[in-house]
Amino acid sequence: MEKRSYLHIVSRYIHVNPARTKREGKLPLSEKKKYLRNYPWNSLLGYVDDIRRNGTIDYARIFESYGGDNTEGRRLYWETICKDISTGIDIKEEVTGGSILGSETFIKWVRDRFLPAKSREIPAVQRLKKYTTKEAIIAALCKETKKSFDEIKKERGIIRQMAMDLFYRVGGLNGTEIGKMMGVDYSTVSQGRKRLRERLKDDKYLSQMIQRVEAALSTINRLSENCFEHQILYYILTNCVNIRPYIVYV
Structure with a gap:
């Protein structure tokens, strides 16, 4: 994990997670906040109350992104946690x-x-x-669909969704990287992949198309050093x- 860009986001993701369980996820927002303020099994308590800190944890690393390890930094961190509880935080993409x-x-x-x-x-x-280069994916996809990659990027339908899914699932790229390639934001990538999964439940032809692309990729430098x-x-x-x-x- 790259500290400068992602550490504070992962920290928040971990601290919010207890309020996302099946049971706690149904609670009102105020109850979720209360639950987290009293949750003893992660390090959040020390981030919002310096009296409840664990001497083995380096809190200052996270607070670098919130103005420093001080009263204002703790307040900003908790406010961001509360926002994450309300709007959600997901780092998978x-x-x-x-x-x-x-x-x-x-x-x-x-x-x-x-x-x-x-x-x-x-x-x-x-x-x-298992990683396959994006160039190989593009080549296999273009061959299967008989379209150029520029044409695929301009489409708003199933072919573009299939490209996004292959880049993510087979190519090992994240949502932001795929979005830059396709000219969309990462949320569009996530939504597109979700729609594709729903379509695949009933579309055998589409499933076979993806299988053919994956079969082609299996012969294109799968084990690249x-x-x-x-x-x-x-x-x-x-x-x-x-x-x-x-x-x-x-």
Whole structure:
């Protein structure tokens, strides 16, 4: 996880999660706030009340994004938490390959620094090799649909939704990255993928089309040595690599 851009967002996601369970999710907003202010099983209490802090937690890291570790910073953090309770907070579309948060530069740095060639034969690292380049996906999709990628991007229907889904599910790209490629925002990517899933329940022809694209991709450099972004954080965590201050575990 890239500290500067994402740490404070992940922190909020973790702190809001207890209010999103099946039972607590049905509570009124005021009750959800009260529930979180008294929830003892994560670190939120120390962020909103300095008297209730745990000496092993570095609170200042998060407060860097809220004006500092002071009364105003704590107030702003709690206000943001309350907003997240009301409007929701979801980081799934920002996660590359299901496990890593960061810019392309950061991903490359992590790969080059902590995943030397020798370690790539470790079983845990084999899972990183599922990543398929976006260029290969574009080529396979254009061949199947007999359309150019520019034509696919301009469409508002099922073909564009299929492209978004393949980039996310097969290519390991996050919602923001896909949005930039397709000329839309990340929420459109999420909605498009959701509509596609609903359509696939009843459309066998569409399912077969996607299967053909995936079959074609399986023969195009699936195991590229340059594609280790996919689930790289899993490798780092399981091998206990300390890469602070660039990567921080919350």
